[in-house]
Amino acid sequence: MAEVHLPSTLEPLFPGLPRRLDVQAQTVGEVIDQLEHTWPGLRDRLCEPGPTLRHHIHVYVNRERARLDTPVAGETRVDVIAAISGG
């Protein structure tokens, strides 16, 4: 079970979306698939066609930079970060 932490910028876009939730998945991509199932449209806010993570969306699995195919099996912490950028 992955313990997923989401950025504050997603919360107002999807009513009811918590900042922290547990997700059963094998990869980061599957985590996002699970979220998409409950909150349609969320994948587009994190991923570009390809699919690949958006340029300013960073994902860390157990504090290591991750990609969509990074495994999240077992007790894993997944942090989704809206990178510090912009002005």
Add this chain to the structure above:
Amino acid sequence: MPRTQLLIGTRKGAFFLESDDRKTWELRGPFCEGWPVYHMIHDPGSGAVYAAAASEWHGQAVWRSPDLGETWTHSSDGIAYDSEAGRKISKVSTLAVSDGRVLVGVEAPGIFESRDDGQTWSLLSTLAGQPGSDTWDDPSTQPPGHLGISALMFDSEDADGLWAIVQGVGLFETTDYAQSWTPRNRGLRADWPREHEEVGFCVHKLVRSPVDADRMYQQNHVGMHRTDDAGHTWTEITEGLPTEFGFAAATHPHDRDTFYVIPLDPGHGRTMPDGHAAVWRTRDAGSSWQCLDSGLPKQDAHVGVLREAMAIDSEDAPGLYFGTSTGQVFASTDEGDTWTQIADYLPAISSVEVARTE
């Protein structure tokens, strides 16, 4: 009670300015979570408002409010190119709505359509095969701003008619709802070498007279132009204006010969010439021009006005409105003779549209 609504798209979200009398205005916003809003429009058919917005973090989406900003949804479902084709969407630039069809223009140049109130989208056209289309996907050939399709306009005379501006390339018309396109740039000026005879023109803004569908005006990168034959040929009408450059333009709702434009410094500053804010009006289809600056700052106003940032309503005495790159909104209810500042301290303004609501 009827109200005038100004829809203000800014670099940090959407706002509304609303008024019962076009004198006292109430500001609401920001909406769209502070995403940069490139264009915001009202659908008189459904009463909904649409905003084309793009977040640096979360990508592009079309936002929709059915109740003038009280509630919002957003979707980019279907606004994507086939990833194997190598084209990517960097921005949703412009919107148009008519008869249950919502269109959004994007970069790389393309037009997506929704027929379910913006919930889902599908590709309508990329104008593939048009002269210039072989290179317009290349970012190195694109003008700054990277708007792709910078404007869309439904043809008020023909349900299958549509006009599209490809930024830095030119104006195109379709009469069979995007099955085929025709460049409509004959007579335009270009001060640079062009690879194709029919394109290579920098059309900034196209407007059409509501009382004469053959009469259109355009602000071009180099000059103001007018057509009297629905875009088949263009005639330059720049003489008498302080510069040939600008973005915003508006047509009078009741008089085919009256038209408004905001000339800007043609250099890279692209602000009011000499810091003197003014709207210019012609009442004779461009034969002569009047400077309208009463109530506007006449010095030290180094502000810009972008292509979608001026609007005109359709009242008997039409109201004119424009928003600036420094967050002011100005209004006139006497055809531009005098102006009043009705908002300040907004984020940089990208678009101003006006709607009359109950």
